[in-house]
Amino acid sequence: MNNQHAQLFHRNKLNPILTADNWPYPINSVFNAGATLLPDGTTLLLCRVEDRRGLSHFCAARSANGIDGWLIDPQPTLLPDPVNHPEELWGIEDPRITFVKELKKYVVAYTAYTRDGPGVSLAMTEDFHNFERYGIIMSPEDKDAALLPYRIDGNWALIHRPVSAPRAHMWISYSPDLIHWGSHKIMMDARKGAWWDANKIGLSPPPIETPQGWLIIYHGLRQTCGGCIYRLGLALFDLNKPELCLKRGSEWIFAPEELYEQHGDVGNVVFPCGYTISPDGDTVNVYYGAADTSIALATCSIKEMLQWLEQHDSYIKEKVI
Helix, strand or coil: CCCCCCCCCEECCCCCCECHHHCCCCCCEEEEEEEEECCCCCEEEEEEEECCCCCEEEEEEEECCCCCCCEECCCCCECCCCCCCHHHCCEEEEEEEEEECCCCEEEEEEEEEECCEEEEEEEEECCCCCEEEEEEEECCCEEEEEECCCCECCEEEEEEEEEECCEECEEEEEECCCCCCEEEEEEECCECCCCCCECEEEECCCCEEECCEEEEEEEEEEEECCEEEEEEEEEEECCCCCCCEEEEECCCCECCCCHHHHCCCCCCEEEEEEEEECCCCCEEEEEEEECCCEEEEEEEEHHHHHHHHHHHECHHHHHHC
C-alpha cells in the first residue's frame, strides 16, 4: 500500500483499559485521566468520572504495570465542593498532574465547571487521599491547563487555553505564588482554514522535558459537516523561554480510528491528559479518553517523536508565509 504514514502511537491490545463496567459504584463514563508514577513504581490514574446526572468528579485507579489489574478507589477520590468552592458548581474535569520537587507535592490542574463555563483550578496532594484546593486561578472560559514542574526565572509557569470566540489558542502565564498570575503570553496559535488543527487547539498531557526542549502533545479540533474530530499533534518549545515555539508538526500523529474512539458519548475523540515515562527514559505510556466514554492506552517513544518533528516541522514555513 502506498498510503502509509508514520505510526508513532501504538494502541494497547487490551484497549479500552478502563470502562464504566470496571467501576465499584454506578457511573455513566470514565475518561480523560491524569497520570503519574508513585514512588513505589505504581501507576496512578486520576480519572474523570461522569455520574448519571452528567456531572464529573475524580476517582483514582492504581496498577502495578500501568496496563491491567487496576485497583479503583471504592468511592470518589475528589468530589466537587460547590459550597466552599462555588466555581465547582457543575463538576470538576480533565485533571493534569505535575509532581513538583520543590514542594514535594503533586499539583493537579483541572477544569472547574462554573456557572459561567469552564475555568482553571489548582489542588495539591501528597498521597491522592487528601487535597488542598487553591481555587480558581483562570476565570472562564479557560481550560486544558498544566503546571511546569519547576520555576522559570523564579516564577511558576502554567500552560492553558483561554477561549476568544470563534478561535482558541495555547497560552502560558507566570506566577510567584501559584495564586496571582500574569505575564500572559501566547504560545501557539490555532491554524486557520482547512487545517486539521484550525480554529481551536489545546494542551493534551503536561509537557515532556527533553534536552531539545519541552515536547508537547496537543489536540486540534476540526469542525466538519459530520461533527467535530479531535486529533493529536506535536510541537517543541524552548526550555528556558517556553512561550517560544521551536518546531511544530504539519500533520496529526494520532486520530480516532478504532470503534471505541469513534463511538461513545462524544464520538471521534482521542484526548490524553496524562502519561508516564518508563525506566528507559524513552518509552511513554499515554493514557487517553476515548469518545468521552472510556480510557485507552497508547505507547510511544520520545526519540521517535523528536525525529518525526525534525522531518515534519512546518513552523518556519508558516512564519514566513
